[in-house]
Amino acid sequence: MRNSAKNGWSLFLLLLTGIVLGGFIGWLAKDVAYLSWLNYGQQFGFSEPFHLNLGILKITFGLTIKITMSSIIGVVLAIIVYKKL
Structure with a gap:
């Protein structure tokens, strides 16, 4: 086992990558009829x-977060990759 590779920073970077790539894929799929559900989500923060x-x-100071279905899938995939390390 390579426990030295598993640390908080690698998990954080993988989660951040999953969120960003998932959000980008959802944004790309918003105009495709059968993939538009990937961009479905909720936005919250300071208006x-x-x-x-x-x-x-x-x-x-301003903060807005948009959570979409594709970003949730990206987070799940990032956790799976982290466990495989």
């Missing part, structure tokens, strides 16, 4: 960015 003005420093 307006949060602005903080401290005089000399201005900070804008």
Whole structure:
């Protein structure tokens, strides 16, 4: 067993890759009639960015997350790949 290869960073990178690739595949499949279900999902977050003005420093914070069926499939595949390491 190669337990040294299994660490938190590799899991994080695999999950992030699964989410991004899954979301991209869902976006590509949105106009295909029999694959449009891959882009079905929910978007949540801040509708307006949060602005903080401290005089000399201005900070804008906004966060929106869209979870689609294809990104969930990407996460599942990333976990399977992680377990195979």
